[in-house]
Amino acid sequence: MGAGSIDPERARASLLAERERLMAELGEPIENPGQMTYGSQAAAASQVFEQQRDLALRDRSRIDLSRVEAALRALDDGTYGTCTSCGKPIAPERLEAIPWVPMCIDCARKAGR
Numbered sequence: 001m002g003a004g005s006i007d008p009e010r011a012r013a014s015l016l017a018e019r020e021r022l023m024a025e026l027g028e029p030i031e032n033p034g035q036m037t038y039g040s041q042a043a044a045a046s047q048v049f050e051q052q053r054d055l056a057l058r059d060r061s062r063i064d065l066s067r068v069e070a071a072l073r074a075l076d077d078g079t080y081g082t083c084t085s086c087g088k089p090i091a092p093e094r095l096e097a098i099p100w101v102p103m104c105i106d107c108a109r110k111a112g113r
């Protein structure tokens, strides 16, 4: 592999490892708020807070997981490394840093991140 090109097998390995990590994270059971018995108002409030924080983290993980899965599909389709917004190739250094990044740097900047 020459400089500046993407090694799809390496990308796949990183993606699969990340998918496993995210799935393990998301696989932890979350308690249903409706089935909780609260000892006190204060305990109830802190439990709700913790649950919301937990849910926010899960949302992030879920978004990451969907990006990882989209990147794996793109690898299979042979479109891996193509910006989902403008269709131009994503810089290999960018993919090396974050193998599941969906957009090129220009589009990511425009999207505000």
Ligand SMILES: [Zn+2]
Pocket: 083, 084, 085, 086, 087, 088, 103, 104, 105, 106, 107, 108
């Ligand atoms: Zn783009």
